[in-house]
Amino acid sequence: MLRQRHSVAASSRWSETWRNGSQDTVHSAREEEEPSSLLKYFSVVWCKASKKKHKKWEGDAILIVKGRSFVLKDMEGKDIGRGIGYKFKELENIEEGQTLVIGGKEIEVLGTVSPDDFNSGKCFQHGSGNSVVPSSQAARKYFSNPFKSVHQSSQSKENRWDGAQNCKPRHDPCTPNSLVMPRPDKNHQRLFNRNCFPLVDVVVDPHLVRHLRSFQKEGIIFLYECVMGMRANGRCGAILADEMGLGKTLQCISLIWTLQCQGPYGGKPVIKKTLIVTPGSLVKNWKKEFQKWLGSERIKTFTVDQDHKVEEFIKSTFYSVLIISYEMLLRSLDEIKTIKFDLLICDEGHRLKNSSIKTTAALFSLPCEKRVILTGTPVQNDLQEFFALVDFVNPGILGSLSSYKKIYEEPIIMSREPSSSKEEKELGERRAVELSCLTGSFILRRTQEVINKYLPPKIENVIFCRPGALQTELYRKLLSSQSVRFCLQGLLENSTHLICIGALKKLCNHPCLLFSSVKGKEFSSSDENEDVNLCKGLLTVFPAGYDPLQFSEHESGKLQVLVKLLAAIHELRPTEKVVLVSNYRQTLNVLEGICKRHGYACARLDGQTPVSQRQQIVDNFNSKYSTDFIFLLSSKAGGVGLNLIGGSHLILYDIDWNPATDIQAMSRVWRDGQKHSVHIYRLLTTGTIEEKIYQRQISKQGLSGAVVDLTKSSEHIQFSVEELKDLFTLHENSQCVTHDLLDCECTGGKGHTDDVLDTPVASRQCQLGPQHQKSSSLRPLSMSQLKQWKHFPGDHLNLTDPFLERIRENVSFFFQNITNQAPAI
Ligand SMILES: Nc1ncnc2c1ncn2[C@@H]1O[C@H](COP(=O)(O)OP(=O)(O)OP(=O)(O)O)[C@@H](O)[C@H]1O
Ligand SMILES: [Mg+2]
Known part of the structure; x- marks a missing residue:
């Protein structure tokens, strides 16, 4: 039995919260009588009290002694024993090696646990040396061999591996700007280079490197270290959670190409076959990105669709990468399982956060150990979902779900309650820090700021249209x-x-x-x-x-504005194109009707567009030869992950409760490759429910917790009668209720056009605490940020923006913000 002995570091600063269990009330009634100075933690083994000479210990536990009481917690953090009213002396003198019977259990004290190890939760971690009886999770393989996959599949050919004789790096590591992967340390070599192949530098193909942004190079090193088992104690999973548009696809392609041709031990390739699972609308996009960055000769990708079945991939030795949608994966699971994949990439992987759903279970069942989740949405906002994602890429690293709940989730959530005590706050914070330490080595998230400097200016407008x-x-x-x-x-x-x-x-x-x-x-x-x-x-x-x-255009304030706006863009920027977004198919029908009426050629992508046609529609629109002026998009149905850089004006015709839906849509055009200044127009009907939804998006209420998440819809929102009263009020005499609420000194009449201040405001709640909250331009706006935007009423005299000038007649109020630089509009 491995035992970790902890040093005694008595602390009176900290006291256990004693919230769990049924004896809370009994305890609190007696609390005052107990000497508060005694607080100790011990690692113990326990079994039921018996007179047998040879004990059969049932498991490890942590004993917490406080004053005259104790709590015994198992290694999953659950209370398994409690007692009060002991003699103070008895508990005070507990020491290593001692056996005692408390609460019907016999225990042997193995060592003391420092308050620090208890508060951080470290004493509960598997692999820290405390675990005696493997839990169901710990029973899963703890240490995985990053090379196993290739070694196994090629064992018989082991002697034929002649690459080892030619141990030169594939690309010169010494040329300027070369991207060389970190060498494995001695420990790694000892574990994974048993054949003692010479160490060879792994160098990313210069053909790719010349395109890479510096943060992408860092991302590739991160992915490499993760899947090679160089970061998280031999585990091979990674979560790349870079914000939208940062090029997660390119970073993965670089990883695949590198590992498929190279390896640090004798140059032997680390992987042979890769499985990429992605939403249906992005299958073709992945293939295209492979071609874009590597041409069609280097890697042969196979995309699964109605006409191209998995069997074809199995029969052929030609392809090394299989790209498949989540839906197809479920349908072809049996065939997929017969293939030995060495690397598994799940794009838009936040959908795996519910471990009970079929897709997650199917992916979990694949034996591949090198697992990468890509997601643009924050992963730390919901601790249960966080567990599912982490547990998928690195199974078992957080223990079982029930122990995770007790050790991390409950204390962290409790510490966030306004009513929590100082002790609860401290415990929650420590556990959050520890959880972040445990997972931080294999989760990477960079925000939009890293790419802003490569992007053209963005002019955002919120336009309040009179009904x-x-x-x-x-x-x-x-x-x-x-x-x-x-x-x-x-x-x-x-x-x-x-x-x-x-x-x-x-x-x-x-x-x-x-x-x-x-x-x-x-x-x-x-x-x-x-x-x-x-x-x-x-x-x-x-x-x-x-x-x-x-229908008449005059019957809708927003439609009138839209029609004038489209005419202005068409006339003033004849070569530029528009992405027009609504979340409703019927509204898209109306908008399509408008396009026809005015003779604007348009493309359309909504939930009913066959997946097989989606990429073609997107490609056509992005092509400079396209004659389409407008792209009609249902962002909820098909927006995620799409590149619509062919358009430089994006109009959000309606608003969703969830700010993430709108942010997703907006980042379809303001992304790498965009050549023009980007104009975003959000249309809202003055004084109506649309303003209220907008206010909710930017108020604390809307921003809190997991609302910033694409999968949450309005059905999840609870309304009080007071809130409903507010929602169901029409403000007919205001130019802009949102501005009225801002507590702004300007009257709204003369216009408030101060320069935009860059005040970082923490808005999205990350459950791991503020230290993990990175600033981001993709985060929903807050009220105080909106106040810093230029704003003016529709009849403002000096409208410098020619597009706004054209629509002012139907507009009661504008907000405008320019990111990156002031362009010549
Ligand atoms: N270094 C680069 N140079 C030029 N274009 C790039 C570069 N990296 C990525 N791109 C392009 O940027 C666009 C966005 O990349 P990608 O689709 O991979 O983003 P993403 O991180 O997956 O975003 P999302 O979360 O929205 O899916 C693509 O068209 C891609 O080809
Ligand atoms: Mg993507």
């Missing part, structure tokens, strides 16, 4: 409906407010959308139906004979 007369009238009618009134009295079930919100949002986009959904429901016989209640009387507000297909 049309019909819109206002319908809005009032909806707010006075029975359903809304019931919601405000808190009388209806949960989903009714969502129906009301949906109707208001449709109306903001265009009254014809509301008309279409109301038509047919009004005369429904079911009185219970909330949809029906909401619709009652609405049709009478529409003009007689209203035809939703013949």
Whole structure:
């Protein structure tokens, strides 16, 4: 049995929180009687108390002695024993080697644990030397061999490996700007170079290196060290969580190409076959990126689709990289399992955060040990999801889920509660630091700032559009409906407010959308139906004979602005293109209708676009030969990971509760390769629910916790009656309610156009604490940041922006911010 003896470092600063277990109340009642100075931790082994001579110890535990009481915690952090009212002397004198019976358990004290090791949670970690009985997780293989895959598959050919005789690096490590991977240390060599092949420098192909940004070079070294087992105690997983658009694809391609041709021991290649799993819409994009950076000769990639099945890959020796969608992976799992993959890359891997879903289970079942997750969304915002991702790339490193919950999640979350005690705060912080130490070596996240300097300027505008007369009238009618009134009295079930919100949002986009959904429901016989209640009387507000297909642009404030904006771009920047985003297919239909009406050629990608066609549509649009002026995009359905750099103007026609959805959409155009200044226009209808949603996005409430996450939708949002009251209010006399809320000194009338101040404001909550919170331009804006933007009413006299000038008639208020430099607009 390996034992780690800890030095005694008594500390009275710290006291265990005693929150767990059923005896809390008993304990607190007696607390005052206990001498508070005694607080010690011990590592022990335990078994049930018996008279047997030869004990069979059942497991390791940590004994916490405080005053006259004790708590016994197993190595998963669970309480397995508790007792109070012991003689102070008895507990004070516990020492190493002593056996004692407490709480019906016999224990033998193995050593003392320092308060520091307890507070950080280190004393619970597997592999720290404390574990006697392997837990289910620890039973999983702890130490993996980064070379095993290749060694195994080529064991019989081991003697035929003649590369070892030719032990020169594949590329010259001494040329200026060469990118040489770190050499493995002695320990690594001892473990993984048993055949004593000579050490050879692994040098990234200069053909690739000349394109790489410096942060990408660092990313490649990081990935290399991770998958080689040089970072996390022999484990071979990595999470590359760089923000959107930083070139995670290129970094992975560089890794694959390097490992496929080279290795540090005798130059022997580390991998043969790689599996890349990615959302369906990005399968072709991966293939294209391989071609873009390596040409078509160096690596042969195989993409799985309807016509190209996995069997083809299996039969052929031609291909080394298999690219497949998550959906296809599930369908072809049996075939995939027959292939020996040495490296597994999961793109947009945040979808693996729920370990119970099928995809995660399927990927988990693949024996490949070198696992890389790519994701642009922050991974530390939800501690349970964090566990799933970490446990996927480096199985077992955090112990079992239940021990992780007890040792990290619960103390950390508890410490964030406003009501937590000083001790709870300190414990939570220490555990967060420890968790971050444990995982930090294989998680890398760089923010957009590292790439900003390579990007053109970005001009962001938030445009508050006055609603049309019909819109206002319908809005009032909806707010006075029975359903809304019931919601405000808190009388209806949960989903009714969502129906009301949906109707208001449709109306903001265009009254014809509301008309279409109301038509047919009004005369429904079911009185219970909330949809029906909401619709009652609405049709009478529409003009007689209203035809939703013949909708007028004047009926929607935003549509009027959009039409003028498109005309302005078309005229002032005839070579530039527009990405027009909505989250609703019906709204996209209306927008497509507008394009047709005005003779603008357009492409469209939404949830119904067959995956097999998506890349082609994107490529066409990005091509300089394309005649499309507009790209209609449903960002929720297909936005993730797409490159739409062919467009330099992006219009967000509607707003989502989740800021991440909008941020995703915006970063489709402002990314590497973009040649023009980028203009972003966010359209909001003044005084309506859209402003409220925007306010929620930028207020603390909206920014807290896991909301900044693409997978969270409005169904997850809880509203109080007070909040619903606010949502269901129409502000008809304000130019901009959001500005009214900013507490800004300007009157809004004369305009506030101070230069943008770069004040970093911590906005997104990272559950590992503020020290892990890196600043980022992709983080949702906060109220105080918005206040620093230039802002002015629609009738402001000196509008220097020619695009805004064209639309001012229908606009009540503007906010504008320019990133990178002031361009000549
Ligand atoms: N060093 C570079 N030089 C020029 N273009 C680059 C470079 N690195 C990446 N790119 C390009 O930048 C674009 C974005 O890269 P990529 O799609 O890999 O981003 P990502 O990090 O995966 O972002 P997301 O999280 O949105 O998927 C691609 O068109 C890619 O070809
Ligand atoms: Mg990507």
